[in-house]
Structure formats: C-alpha cells, structure tokens
Amino acid sequence: MNSEGHTFRNGKEEHLRREESVRSSPAPLEFDTPEQVLRRDREEVAVPTEVARRLEASLGQEPVRRVSWWRRWLGLGRGKGE
Amino acid sequence: MSPVVSEPDTTHAQGPLAPAEVLGSEAFGAVYQEHSQAIYYLALRYLGDPERAQDVTHDVFLKAWRHLGSYRHEAAWKTWLYRIAINHCRNVVGSWSARNLVSNADEAVWEGAEAPTDSPLRVLEIKELGERIRSTLDHLSEEYRLLLLLVADERLSYEEIGELTGQSADAVRGKLHRARKAFTHHFKASA
Structure with a gap:
C-alpha cells in the first residue's frame, strides 16, 4: 500500500468522521432571558418519587380520615386491607 | 356521603x-x-x-x-x-x-451595569444546563435568586410575586431588572 493512498483514505475518513460528528452533535440551546433558561431547566427536573412515598407515610400518621387515595394517586397500588 | x-x-x-x-x-x-x-x-x-x-x-x-x-x-x-x-x-x-450558601453578593453593582443582551444565553448541551444554573444562582443574593425563580413560573403575576416577597410589584420589576443582569453576567461567565 502506498503512503499517498493511505493518507488520502485517512483524510477522507477523518472528513467523514467530522461530518458525522457535526450531524450527531445537538445544536446549542439559546435563550434570550434568564426566565427562559430557568423554564427550560425546570422541564428537565422531576420530583423524585421518594417524596411522594415519604409524604404518603407521613399522611398515614396524621389524625385524619382516608388517605388511601394517595396510593392510587401516586401509582403505588392498593395498600393492605383495601 | x-x-x-x-x-x-x-x-x-x-x-x-x-x-x-x-x-x-x-x-x-x-x-x-x-x-x-x-x-x-x-x-x-x-x-x-x-x-x-x-x-x-x-x-x-x-x-x-x-x-x-x-x-x-x-x-x-x-x-x-x-x-x-x-x-x-x-x-x-x-x-x-x-x-x-454564597450569600448577599453586592447587588448595587448591577444598578448601572450595562445589560449584556448583545448575545443570547447559550448552552452546548441540555445536560450542562442544571450545573450552569446552580453555579450561576450561587453567585446571586438570595433575594435575586428567589425573584428569578418566581418570575420563571409564568403562572405568577408581578403582583403575586410582590405579595410573596413582601414588596410592591414595582419594586419587583426594578429588582428583577438588576437580577437579570446579574444572572446573565454569571451565566455567561460560567461557560
């Protein structure tokens, strides 16, 4: 294999790699205001399910009526005796 | 029942x-x-x-x-x-x-500062957004941080934000103007 052909092929592969890299790289995100930045960030944030579980447990300790609806709301299924 | x-x-x-x-x-x-x-x-x-x-x-x-x-x-x-x-x-x-917490950054500096609005706030990837925001908010006073977070909830009016933070809607507007400058400055610096 001559070195010229080898260099050409390497150069072509490099070019293709760069093109692929450009295609697969997401476009930068741009925002006009801080509020837009924060709103976009908020979309990425979910409340950990642990919070709902802890809240359900806490409400179960409260001296109030039915809390079994929490299980349905939080997708935890039915509790004992329901 | x-x-x-x-x-x-x-x-x-x-x-x-x-x-x-x-x-x-x-x-x-x-x-x-x-x-x-x-x-x-x-x-x-x-x-x-x-x-x-x-x-x-x-x-x-x-x-x-x-x-x-x-x-x-x-x-x-x-x-x-x-x-x-x-x-x-x-x-x-x-x-x-x-x-x-880094608290009470000098707010007065943003009063006469030029608004750096010549270019947009930019992030290369969504996964870096959270860290950039955390770093940016760390540099702001608690008041600016809170005002920006509240105004980002588009369901709240300036009047409601004023009620929540114990000030008039006009005061909220004035402080938000400075808070935006501070955020923009630190966000760009965090890139």
Whole structure:
C-alpha cells in the first residue's frame, strides 16, 4: 500500500468522521432571558418519587380520615386491607 | 356521603375547594400533582441541594395538609404553597447558610451595569444546563435568586410575586431588572 493512498483514505475518513460528528452533535440551546433558561431547566427536573412515598407515610400518621387515595394517586397500588 | 373523585380535577388546584372538602376527598392529591414540581424546583434551585429540596417539598405538603384551616379560600393554591415553601426555605437557609450558601453578593453593582443582551444565553448541551444554573444562582443574593425563580413560573403575576416577597410589584420589576443582569453576567461567565 502506498503512503499517498493511505493518507488520502485517512483524510477522507477523518472528513467523514467530522461530518458525522457535526450531524450527531445537538445544536446549542439559546435563550434570550434568564426566565427562559430557568423554564427550560425546570422541564428537565422531576420530583423524585421518594417524596411522594415519604409524604404518603407521613399522611398515614396524621389524625385524619382516608388517605388511601394517595396510593392510587401516586401509582403505588392498593395498600393492605383495601 | 359525597362520591369519591376518581379522576384528577386540576381546577380544584386553583382554589375553589374549601379546606374541609380537600381533607375529605382526593383533591389534595390533585393539588400535589399540580404543584409539587414547581415547589420542588423552587427548593432545588433556591437551596442548591437535591436532598434538602426533597425534604422541603415533603414538609411543604405536610404543612399544607396540617394547616388547611388557615388556607384563605380566595388565594390560589399555588401562592399559598409558594408562601409555605419560601418560609420553609428561608428557615433552612437560616440554619445552614454560613456553611453552604454564597450569600448577599453586592447587588448595587448591577444598578448601572450595562445589560449584556448583545448575545443570547447559550448552552452546548441540555445536560450542562442544571450545573450552569446552580453555579450561576450561587453567585446571586438570595433575594435575586428567589425573584428569578418566581418570575420563571409564568403562572405568577408581578403582583403575586410582590405579595410573596413582601414588596410592591414595582419594586419587583426594578429588582428583577438588576437580577437579570446579574444572572446573565454569571451565566455567561460560567461557560
């Protein structure tokens, strides 16, 4: 294999790699205001399910009526005796 | 006995239910579904600590449950919950700010500063956004941080933000102007 052909092929592969890299790289995100930045960030944030579980447990300790609806709301299924 | 509500009714989350109704129905679940994300996000970015944000979110809804009797029917659920959350966050900050928060950056510097609006706020990838925001908010005073987080909730008016932060809507506008400059400066510097 001559070195010229080898260099050409390497150069072509490099070019293709760069093109692929450009295609697969997401476009930068741009925002006009801080509020837009924060709103976009908020979309990425979910409340950990642990919070709902802890809240359900806490409400179960409260001296109030039915809390079994929490299980349905939080997708935890039915509790004992329901 | 009134029938149990089987489907989420988010209109309840805006305020028409009286406390007694909420205690005895599934409506509190609707309130949680409607507002927990906003409360968690506020706590997360205000405190900069996911674990404490979880604690605050849990505590806010537990307090709301316990104090439904003090809920003013004419107020929207979101402002009532935000008020509880802000008070709770401030208590948390008061107990550990010396160790964990950069507080009270010099706000006066933003009064006459030129607004750096010549170029947009840019992030290369969404995965870097959270860290950039955390770093940026760390540089802002607690007041600026809170105002920006509240105004980012498009459901709140300036009047409501003023009510929540104990100032007039005009004062909110003026401070937000400076808070935006500060945020923009630090956000760009964090790139």
